[in-house]
Amino acid sequence: MKIYLKIWRQKDAASKGKMVDYTMEGIEGDMSFLEMLDILNEELITKGEEPIEFDHDCREGICGTCSLQINGRPHGPDTMITACQLHMRSFNDGDTITIEPFRAKAFPVIKDLIIDRTAFDRIQQAGGFISVNTSGHTIDANSIPIEKEKADDSFYAAACIGCGACVAACKNASAMLFTSAKVSQFALLPQGRVEATDRVLNMVRQMDIEGFGNCTNTGACEVECPKGISLENIARMNREYLSASLKG
Amino acid sequence: MGILDSKVPKGPLADKWTQHKNDIDLVNPANKRNIDIIVVGTGLAGGSAAATLAELGYNVKTFCYQDSPRRAHSIAAQGGINASKNYQGDGDSDYRLFYDTIKGGDYRSREANVYRLAEVSGNIIDQCVAQGVPFAREYGGLLDNRSFGGVLVSRTFYAKGQTGQQLLLGAYSAMNRQIQRGKIRSYTRHEMLDLVKVDGKARGIIARNLVTGEIERHSAHAVVIASGGYGNLFFLSTYCMGANVMAAWRTHRRGAFFANPCFTQIHPTCIPVSGEHQSKLTLMSESLRNDGRIWVPKKLEDAKAIREGKLKPTELKEEDRDYYLERRYPAFGNLVPRDVASRAAKERCDAGYGVNKTGEAVYLDFAAAIKRYGTEKAYTSGIKDPDADTVRQLGEEIIEAKYGNLFQMYEKIVDQNPYKTPMMIYPAVHYTMGGLWVDYNLQTTVPGCYSVGESNFSDHGANRLGASALMQGLADGYFVLPYTIGDYLSDDIRTGKIPTDSPEFEEAEKHVTERINKLMSGKGLHSVDYYHKKLGKIMWDKCGMSRNEKGLKEAIKEIAALRKDFWENVKVTGEANSKNQELEKAGRVADFLEIGELFAKDALERKESCGGHFREEYQTPEGEALRDDKNFKYVAAWEYKGEPKDAKLHKEDLVYENIELKTRSYK
Numbered sequence: 078m079k080i081y082l083k084i085w086r087q088k089d090a091a092s093k094g095k096m097v098d099y100t101m102e103g104i105e106g107d108m109s110f111l112e113m114l115d116i117l118n119e120e121l122i123t124k125g126e127e128p129i130e131f132d133h134d135c136r137e138g139i140c141g142t143c144s145l146q147i148n149g150r151p152h153g154p155d156t157m158i159t160a161c162q163l164h165m166r167s168f169n170d171g172d173t174i175t176i177e178p179f180r181a182k183a184f185p186v187i188k189d190l191i192i193d194r195t196a197f198d199r200i201q202q203a204g205g206f207i208s209v210n211t212s213g214h215t216i217d218a219n220s221i222p223i224e225k226e227k228a229d230d231s232f233y234a235a236a237c238i239g240c241g242a243c244v245a246a247c248k249n250a251s252a253m254l255f256t257s258a259k260v261s262q263f264a265l266l267p268q269g270r271v272e273a274t275d276r277v278l279n280m281v282r283q284m285d286i287e288g289f290g291n292c293t294n295t296g297a298c299e300v301e302c303p304k305g306i307s308l309e310n311i312a313r314m315n316r317e318y319l320s321a322s323l324k325g
Numbered sequence: 326m327g328i329l330d331s332k333v334p335k336g337p338l339a340d341k342w343t344q345h346k347n348d349i350d351l352v353n354p355a356n357k358r359n360i361d362i363i364v365v366g367t368g369l370a371g372g373s374a375a376a377t378l379a380e381l382g383y384n385v386k387t388f389c390y391q392d393s394p395r396r397a398h399s400i401a402a403q404g405g406i407n408a409s410k411n412y413q414g415d416g417d418s419d420y421r422l423f424y425d426t427i428k429g430g431d432y433r434s435r436e437a438n439v440y441r442l443a444e445v446s447g448n449i450i451d452q453c454v455a456q457g458v459p460f461a462r463e464y465g466g467l468l469d470n471r472s473f474g475g476v477l478v479s480r481t482f483y484a485k486g487q488t489g490q491q492l493l494l495g496a497y498s499a500m501n502r503q504i505q506r507g508k509i510r511s512y513t514r515h516e517m518l519d520l521v522k523v524d525g526k527a528r529g530i531i532a533r534n535l536v537t538g539e540i541e542r543h544s545a546h547a548v549v550i551a552s553g554g555y556g557n558l559f560f561l562s563t564y565c566m567g568a569n570v571m572a573a574w575r576t577h578r579r580g581a582f583f584a585n586p587c588f589t590q591i592h593p594t595c596i597p598v599s600g601e602h603q604s605k606l607t608l609m610s611e612s613l614r615n616d617g618r619i620w621v622p623k624k625l626e627d628a629k630a631i632r633e634g635k636l637k638p639t640e641l642k643e644e645d646r647d648y649y650l651e652r653r654y655p656a657f658g659n660l661v662p663r664d665v666a667s668r669a670a671k672e673r674c675d676a677g678y679g680v681n682k683t684g685e686a687v688y689l690d691f692a693a694a695i696k697r698y699g700t701e702k703a704y705t706s707g708i709k710d711p712d713a714d715t716v717r718q719l720g721e722e723i724i725e726a727k728y729g730n731l732f733q734m735y736e737k738i739v740d741q742n743p744y745k746t747p748m749m750i751y752p753a754v755h756y757t758m759g760g761l762w763v764d765y766n767l768q769t770t771v772p773g774c775y776s777v778g779e780s781n782f783s784d785h786g787a788n789r790l791g792a793s794a795l796m797q798g799l800a801d802g803y804f805v806l807p808y809t810i811g812d813y814l815s816d817d818i819r820t821g822k823i824p825t826d827s828p829e830f831e832e833a834e835k836h837v838t839e840r841i842n843k844l845m846s847g848k849g850l851h852s853v854d855y856y857h858k859k860l861g862k863i864m865w866d867k868c869g870m871s872r873n874e875k876g877l878k879e880a881i882k883e884i885a886a887l888r889k890d891f892w893e894n895v896k897v898t899g900e901a902n903s904k905n906q907e908l909e910k911a912g913r914v915a916d917f918l919e920i921g922e923l924f925a926k927d928a929l930e931r932k933e934s935c936g937g938h939f940r941e942e943y944q945t946p947e948g949e950a951l952r953d954d955k956n957f958k959y960v961a962a963w964e965y966k967g968e969p970k971d972a973k974l975h976k977e978d979l980v981y982e983n984i985e986l987k988t989r990s991y992k
Contacts, residue, residue: 089903107599109738115604115854122852122907127898130906132392134565136605138734139490140396155737162737187536188904195513198393202505206498209455211377211803213445218454219412222466232459232484235491239395268457 078104078165081173082117084129087186090193094186096175106166110153111136111143113165114176131190138162138303141238144184144192144245146177151242151301159240159303179245183252183288194241196287197255203283204276205259207268227265234261236304243298243306249290254298256284257314258306264317274321281318329582329962329977332764333437338983339419342441345765346808350815357382360814361545361823363530364388365517365572368397369489369795370778371551372496373802379503381807383814386543387500388515388532390567390909395497398553398565399798402489403610403731404473405481406795408446413470417478419443424984426793429475429662430758430786431936431952432986433585433960435979437765438783445804446796450482452803456495460484472615473791475662475991481792486610486730492795496802515541516909517572518840520548520579520774521833527579527774528823529830531837535909538902540837542830544823546814547773549806550576554757554779556589558917558924559869560861562754563595563608569913570920573761573780581769582962582975584782585759586920587928590789590937591870592755593666596738597686606753607738609689610731611791614659616694616724617748619666621678621687623647628678638680638688638747649673657991664788664937664950665991667752671870672948674751681749690747695720752870756794758785758937759927762962762977766809767801770962775810777801782960787936841901844911849896853910856891860884860914860921868921872928873941880925881970888918922969930974933957954986 087094118128134142138159145160147153184192243254263269334345364375367389411417422443461469470479484491503509514535521529529544555570630636699720703711761776778798867876899905934943934950943951960977
């Protein structure tokens with residue numbers, strides 16, 4: 078396949094970026110999208126140019142590191158996968174592909190396609206935990222039976238990989254899906270109920286401080302989420318937030 | 326051998342850990358506030374250690390090269406975590422978990438460490454549930470278990486195919502609580518480039534800020550290395566792209582012995598290589614072997630026809646299939662340990678029975694499981710005489726509920742539907758049992774420098790059992806290190822802050838800067854990946870699933886030559902004082918080029934076959950590994966002496982007081 082690429086290049090956070098054109102030939106369908114970029118980078122290095130920097134690590138769709146906006150969509154045209162799981166068979170000979178970093182005020186660009194997502198860490202630090210010390214003397218794991226359906230729902234919320242696709246997909250750059258997934262994981266479990274009030278208030282406050290936008294129920298986040306995190310989590314967080322606000 | 330004191334406490338096996346905890350010194354809570362600890366790596370071992378040490382009151386600094394501690398590669402562990410809870414009532418116990426682990430490791434691990442691991446395994450599950458880790462549950466609300474290779478009980482806890490991710494998020498949340506309290510300072514996008522020793526003790530590290538390129542000095546009273554394994558030296562592996570040996574190797578170069586480098590795990594169920602462009606390999610969880618049956622065609626002509634696309638696997642009759650694991654190992658069948666399963670796959674493919682274009686793949690088939698589950702479901706749903714389609718549909722639903730995400734992952738990569746046609750799998754490098762030598766306290770041979778998780782060598786011997794890596798990482802981090810490090814630090818309560826302007830820090834920083842400058846000044850003929858791929862090929866061909874004297878000797882020469890070429894001709898683009906992924910890779914590959922040679926040297930020295938280390942010269946007439954307990958029942962710990970070829974061997978003799986050494990049999 079012959080592929081035409083338009084890729085965002087930016088020297089560092091302080092510099093202005095721009096789209097740069099590249100053409101690639103001999104691309105095979107079995108190649109992953111990132112392997113295609115590897116080949117492009119090898120070509121650039123051979124020519125003595127600086128390769129394109131992009132974040133990636135596990136290359137199997139679980140670490141949440143990759144953060145590419147491909148043809149205007151987070152993680153590209155396929156659904157329920159991350160960019161590293163995308164294969165070139167999803168494209169046709171002669172296609173033009175644009176590649177940009179995830180765009181959001183709270184995710185500043187570090188270099189080329191690499192962004193700073195530490196805002197997500199700070200939201201988690203504000204309350205995304207259960208306050209239990211490591212002692213080896215917590216109660217036996219089976220002493221509190223948990224309804225299977227609730228445990229499963231908690232798992233589905235916990236499956237969030239923190240990639241930021243939800244923010245990149247949202248016209249308001251809202252982090253509601255991300256934040257609500259963590260709030261939900263704990264809200265659905267008896268262990269998490271004890272601190273539910275403070276948790277939701279603190280995490281939402283931090284989300285606002287970081288400069289993420291509000292949720293206007295468009296649902297683009299759910300569509301683009303590589304792990305299928307449901308909008309129900311946002312509804313649950315709103316409910317948790319309301320009842321916490323009344324208590325507080 | 327006085328230099329290698331394993332410090333295993335005296336007394337009966339089951340009492341050693343409790344007794345040791347009672348005997349060691351403690352640091353009082355007020356004094357902990359005056360003590361700093363550096364933790365390098367934030368996977369299960371590093372993350373859990375950092376969180377626990379901070380809870381205890383120490384000041385902790387964590388370092389990871391990723392943009393968040395949550396992304397460490399522990400996250401990719403799919404199948405589960407072992408614990409001897411015996412919730413299933415199937416005869417499990419601490420002793421049985423201990424025994425299975427020692428036997429699975431082919432009698433090359435330390436008894437006392439492994440028993441302690443089994444002993445604390447139950448606490449891990451309790452702790453994780455308390456943290457809100459959403460493990461799989463049964464309809465009664467209690468925790469569910471499944472089976473993994475090499476054992477006869479069901480002791481594996483899991484969270485669908487994402488157990489590692491959920492456990493790491495648990496440790497990460499515990500870290501976050503301490504970051505919020507100010508007890509942990511988390512340095513992300515930072516890489517440790519050297520260990521700093523003052524008066525022979527580990528007192529800090531030199532790190533590079535990967536965003537700005539700045540070289541930083543960080544001091545502490547103790548340093549914990551939790552940087553994972555070195556399997557990426559094979560280039561293609563199931564490791565994440567950034568996984569590297571730098572922290573461990575730099576520590577080795579500063580005096581920490583490196584143990585059993587040749588003990589590498591090759592995992593039997595990975596998606597086969599598709600072409601030259603391949604950058605990494607993807608694992609299909611071992612849990613699939615609970616329900617999948619592994620086979621190749623019985624006849625060479627069928628295998629050939631399948632490779633050429635003239636025959637479909639589903640068209641092959643039952644009697645024309647060779648379920649070789651069930652044939653060779655009737656007692657354990659498809660659930661033999663990983664080393665055994667991998668070698669058996671290689672044996673069949675080498676004999677010409679491989680089933681993909683390259684001839685390096687075998688089938689993992691779910692048709693029988695789909696039928697079995699479908700029939701059972703039809704029966705329990707009251708459907709009388711269900712037709713084949715109904716059974717198939719019901720069965721596929723159950724398989725989807727169990728392994729849905731893995732099947733989806735397979736389909737995305739291979740572009741084939743594994744519900745309809747068998748998966749193709751082949752072994753790939755997955756884990757390294759070798760690592761920094763540590764004593765019972767997890768301390769390396771450098772005082773004040775500890776190593777936890779995959780980066781140490783301690784618990785898995787020559788082969789790791791499935792679902793035991795998560796167990797070891799969390800055991801070390803939550804339940805072992807936080808106790809044992811106190812014993813060492815109790816001498817440091819009056820030391821005060823370690824200054825970073827000492828000559829030792831000066832020297833280490835100078836060393837690091839010179840190395841970076843040298844990397845940047847190569848002649849510029851070939852990219853870093855060019856060298857990494859070449860090294861990977863030497864390793865896979867000559868130090869892979871089977872090894873022999875001739876190949877290993879060649880490997881040693883070739884790697885040394887490649888290393889020389891690298892330092893003269895590598896091309897690193899960009900600048901050292903800014904974000905530069907090529908420079909990051911170059912530093913890592915430079916270290917792989919050193920450990921690769923030590924790896925081959927270690928494999929050459931170990932003239933026996935055990936676990937994942939299979940020397941062709943040492944096998945039984947049936948092709949099984951032939952261990953030599955008389956001459957090789959030891960841990961090979963290598964001391965750095967300049968070039969890898971000059972490394973000096975120290976032996977820690979392994980003493981088995983509670984287990985009788987036997988030939989490992991899964992027949």
